[in-house]
Amino acid sequence: MDRNAAERRIAQLCAEIRRHDHLYYVLDRPEITDAEFDLLYRELVQLEQEHPELVTPDSPTRRVGGAPLDKFEQVTHRIPMLSLENAFTDGDIAEFDARVKRVLGLSATEEIAYVCEPKMDGLAVELVYENGSLAVGSTRGDGFVGENVTQNLKTVKSIPLRLECAHPPALLEVRGEVYLPLEAFQRLNVQREEDGEPPFANPRNAAAGSIRQLDPRIAARRPLAIFCYAPGEVRGAAFASQTEFLDTMRQWGLPVNPLVRRVTGVEGVLSFYREMTDRRDTLPYEIDGVVVKVDSFSLQRELGEKSRSPRWAVAVKFPPRQAVTVIEDIVPSVGRTGVITPTANLRPVEVSGVTVSRATLHNWEEMERKDIRIGDTVVIERAGDVIPAVVRVLTEKRAGSERFLPIPAACPECGSEVVKIPDEVAVRCMGLSCPAQIRESIIHFASRNAMDMEGLGEKYIEQLLRLGLVGNVADLYTLTRDDFMKFDRMGDKLAENLLNAIEASKRRELSRFIFALGIRHVGEHTARLLATAFGSIDNLARATEAELLSIREIGPQVARSITTFFHNEGNRETIRRMVEAGVEPTVEEKKVGGRFTGKTFVFTGALTRFSRSEAQKMVENEGGHAAGSVSKKTDYVVAGAEAGSKLDKARQLGVTVLTEDGFLQMLEGEQ
Numbered sequence: 001m002d003r004n005a006a007e008r009r010i011a012q013l014c015a016e017i018r019r020h021d022h023l024y025y026v027l028d029r030p031e032i033t034d035a036e037f038d039l040l041y042r043e044l045v046q047l048e049q050e051h052p053e054l055v056t057p058d059s060p061t062r063r064v065g066g067a068p069l070d071k072f073e074q075v076t077h078r079i080p081m082l083s084l085e086n087a088f089t090d091g092d093i094a095e096f097d098a099r100v101k102r103v104l105g106l107s108a109t110e111e112i113a114y115v116c117e118p119k120m121d122g123l124a125v126e127l128v129y130e131n132g133s134l135a136v137g138s139t140r141g142d143g144f145v146g147e148n149v150t151q152n153l154k155t156v157k158s159i160p161l162r163l164e165c166a167h168p169p170a171l172l173e174v175r176g177e178v179y180l181p182l183e184a185f186q187r188l189n190v191q192r193e194e195d196g197e198p199p200f201a202n203p204r205n206a207a208a209g210s211i212r213q214l215d216p217r218i219a220a221r222r223p224l225a226i227f228c229y230a231p232g233e234v235r236g237a238a239f240a241s242q243t244e245f246l247d248t249m250r251q252w253g254l255p256v257n258p259l260v261r262r263v264t265g266v267e268g269v270l271s272f273y274r275e276m277t278d279r280r281d282t283l284p285y286e287i288d289g290v291v292v293k294v295d296s297f298s299l300q301r302e303l304g305e306k307s308r309s310p311r312w313a314v315a316v317k318f319p320p321r322q323a324v325t326v327i328e329d330i331v332p333s334v335g336r337t338g339v340i341t342p343t344a345n346l347r348p349v350e351v352s353g354v355t356v357s358r359a360t361l362h363n364w365e366e367m368e369r370k371d372i373r374i375g376d377t378v379v380i381e382r383a384g385d386v387i388p389a390v391v392r393v394l395t396e397k398r399a400g401s402e403r404f405l406p407i408p409a410a411c412p413e414c415g416s417e418v419v420k421i422p423d424e425v426a427v428r429c430m431g432l433s434c435p436a437q438i439r440e441s442i443i444h445f446a447s448r449n450a451m452d453m454e455g456l457g458e459k460y461i462e463q464l465l466r467l468g469l470v471g472n473v474a475d476l477y478t479l480t481r482d483d484f485m486k487f488d489r490m491g492d493k494l495a496e497n498l499l500n501a502i503e504a505s506k507r508r509e510l511s512r513f514i515f516a517l518g519i520r521h522v523g524e525h526t527a528r529l530l531a532t533a534f535g536s537i538d539n540l541a542r543a544t545e546a547e548l549l550s551i552r553e554i555g556p557q558v559a560r561s562i563t564t565f566f567h568n569e570g571n572r573e574t575i576r577r578m579v580e581a582g583v584e585p586t587v588e589e590k591k592v593g594g595r596f597t598g599k600t601f602v603f604t605g606a607l608t609r610f611s612r613s614e615a616q617k618m619v620e621n622e623g624g625h626a627a628g629s630v631s632k633k634t635d636y637v638v639a640g641a642e643a644g645s646k647l648d649k650a651r652q653l654g655v656t657v658l659t660e661d662g663f664l665q666m667l668e669g670e671q
């Protein structure tokens with residue numbers, strides 16, 4: 001490319017990249033995927049390398065992130081928070097290693113010790129501890145100045161307000177990544193769709209959008225988590241290496257990713273990278289690569305920094321989980337609050353090992369923005385086990401027969417009027433007796449996180465509706481054995497089990513019952529707050545908006561939704577009938593804001609400090625839950641001696657593993 005052409009292309013790329021940086025960092029609303037962004041960025045880096053005289057000081061390749069939002073107070077970082085240089089191939093990793101050795105004057109045969117860490121896809125923040133107490137928490141911002149988000153960071157349960165350390169350093173600045181676990185991300189988007197709000201593009205945007213809210217109640221409602229990975233300025237303590245630093249952070253009660261590993265040389269890095277590539281899909285959070293850091297801090301200092309990134313670290317990115325396929329059809333489906341969501345049926349395609357045949361199109365606004373039509377060839381992307389999304393349409397593949405699916409004039413299930421509510425992106429069926437809404441609300445009521453009627457899933461609920469045996473959730477409690485025996489292929493034993501499951505649900509915790517009712521804007525977390533605050537369904541039903549608003553995390557929209565729900569005569573009647581049928585939610589006597597609220601523990605191996613039932617009590621007293629088996633939902637595994645498969649499973653899933661002492665420390669810790 002000649003100089004003039006290069007100059008024009010560089011200017012074009014700079015403008016385009018700046019626009020995407022703004023959408024991504026400042027508005028948390030990217031329009032293209034990271035992979036597409038990285039392509040633009042790499043092209044710019046390449047051109048600037050070929051034409052160094054054309055590099056401007058304000059080029060995006062010389063800068064970090066985006067300007068802080070001025071709705072927040074600003075925080076100047078004592079030491080700038082830089083970005084990382086990216087690597088994409090094995091060759092890039094070898095090149096990085098060779099460069100490190102060259103700068104340090106080492107021979108090619110000498111090996112460097114590196115620390116490899118999963119690259120969390122979240123938001124970089126800095127926590128400042130003064131004499132052991134959390135004083136300030138901020139975002140990275142443009143690297144020099146970030147936003148003061150202390151109030152929001154304090155709602156992240158795993159961030160200790162005090163370090164667990166007898167003699168804390170005068171100053172500890174620690175950097176880490178705030179992230180939203182995948183399951184919470186998925187639930188949040190489902191909720192947002194039901195509430196008529198635009199979904200988040202990925203867990204990173206969800207985490208960033210939650211932390212950068214003026215109202216800390218919003219962050220508090222989202223189960224954000226953090227892994228710490230780097231020091232800022234430290235006074236009164238010293239670390240010789242990244243390994244020592246991370247070990248100390250763990251001891252002081254700061255979460256550190258248990259998958260972090262110290263390795264030797266390029267070979268060690270490559271094998272960690274391959275392992276993470278394989279495990280990526282089983283982790284409960286999204287990672288977009290691996291960060292490789294020179295372990296020794298003195299070597300780090302020797303290597304130094306460039307304007308945008310340190311010379312002693314590199315981010316090795318994973319290939320995007322994308323594939324190209326065809327949208328065979330787009331079907332509108334009705335959710336339990338009446339929201340109609342367009343879903344794409346895809347020609348099945350494999351995306352890094354998983355066959356995908358459906359993608360969510362979220363809502364009509366999104367569909368129009370991306371101009372998605374039936375028959376289109378599209379790029380889809382999958383994150384973790386979240387429902388894949390359509391990234392973009394390959395318009396050059398259009399034949400002319402593709403067609404747009406308009407907003408249905410009537411509900412596809414009940415024919416009622418469909419309304420687009422102003423200020424909402426959602427389209428809703430307004431039918432009061434819409435069978436789809438009834439079906440979805442019963443499925444929700446019986447589901448595992450709600451009343452947990454084991455075995456009573458979608459299939460059976462559809463049959464119950466088809467046979468006219470239920471019309472709403474209260475009817476579930478009037479079902480008899482004969483009713484179930486009307487099903488195709490139903491045996492005595494199965495009918496018995498289903499009846500038992502329904503019976504058992506009569507004694508669920510109040511919070512589950514409240515969540516099961518499907519009140520708009522009331523998710524599991526809010527349901528727990530309400531259960532603790534009101535203690536019975538009667539009290540909750542009588543609560544005024546003012547009383548509801550006096551609960552710290554409840555805002556006007558949620559309060560109004562609750563009073564509206566209980567003012568509805570039909571809803572009151574349904575609850576009355578359930579109570580008459582013997583539904584008697586139990587009241588949790590969990591400590592309000594207990595240390596382990598919302599956390600799930602699994603105890604395994606031979607315990608010596610306490611019995612299993614004592615452990616369970618301790619967890620429950622602090623608002624946590626003790627489970628029997630390890631899953632993605634497990635937050636901590638407490639392992640005694642000779643712990644076996646559960647411990648292996650925990651390691652595999654990246655669940656934090658504690659010793660008995662570690663657990664007791666956490667229990668007694670001052671956080």
Ligand SMILES: NC(=O)c1ccc[n+]([C@@H]2O[C@H](COP(=O)([O-])OP(=O)(O)OC[C@H]3O[C@@H](n4cnc5c(N)ncnc54)[C@H](O)[C@@H]3O)[C@@H](O)[C@H]2O)c1
Nearest residue numbers: 020021024030032033034037083084117119120124229291
């Ligand atoms: N889609 C878009 O429009 C768009 C726009 C701008 C940027 N981006 C994406 O953002 C990336 C650039 O963002 P960036 O400047 O945050 O750089 P980066 O994400 O490539 O790397 C730096 C960041 O990695 C994070 N990180 C996660 N785990 C870490 C660990 N263990 N140790 C150290 N750091 C860790 C930190 O937040 C750090 O700031 C690009 O790769 C691009 O994909 C996308």
Ligand SMILES: [Zn+2]
Nearest residue numbers: 411414429434
């Ligand atoms: Zn309908």
